Amino acid sequence: DTAVSQTPKYLVTQMGNDKSIKCEQNLGHDTMYWYKQDSKKFLKIMFSYNNKELIINETVPNRFSPKSPDKAHLNLHINSLELGDSAVYFCASSHLRTARDTQYFGPGTRLTVL
């Protein structure tokens, strides 16, 4: 009965590779988010989708491309991985379109780029 799930939990890869992280929520929420938490534990929003529509796109390299096949899924694809991409990536969801209500977070994906 997991609310927000992410796969994989850990991802170790070489520089230059392309990888994807998947996220699914079973809460019936309309909005999903991707956050990045760096080594200093600082959490920053990357993207937000509402009903498959991109509504927030922070200053993120275009190597990062979110994909929302339906409102319950928001995947993150990363091309040409760099060392600085190493971080924990969190998916979240909320009922409302914006950050006006409680956000529910997934367990995170720890990405290590070697």
Add this chain to the structure above:
Amino acid sequence: KQEVTQIPAALSVPEGENLVLNCSFTDSAIYNLQWFRQDPGKGLTSLLLIQSSQREQTSGRLNASLDKSSGRSTLYIAASQPGDSATYLCAVSGASGSRLTFGEGTQLTVNP
């Protein structure tokens, strides 16, 4: 640009103590303020959400206050327990409620 600061960065207390975590933000034009808890290797869990028109919210042993005009919030934890050990994050959403800006968190350790 909104900036959120949390003090202290780390706190260690003996079990049973009452404690206060502080959060300050630079732009008082917020829609709401949220407190989250993060356990090691896990995602964030929402604890309390205070709307900009509210002064405080309570849930069990937790009480969060909001002084929007001064850009401050506090999270009060009563009768702390070892299970309260975690990182506590404060986040504010902008006036339109568009996105959350997080502080860097306070790492709390409650010793038995």
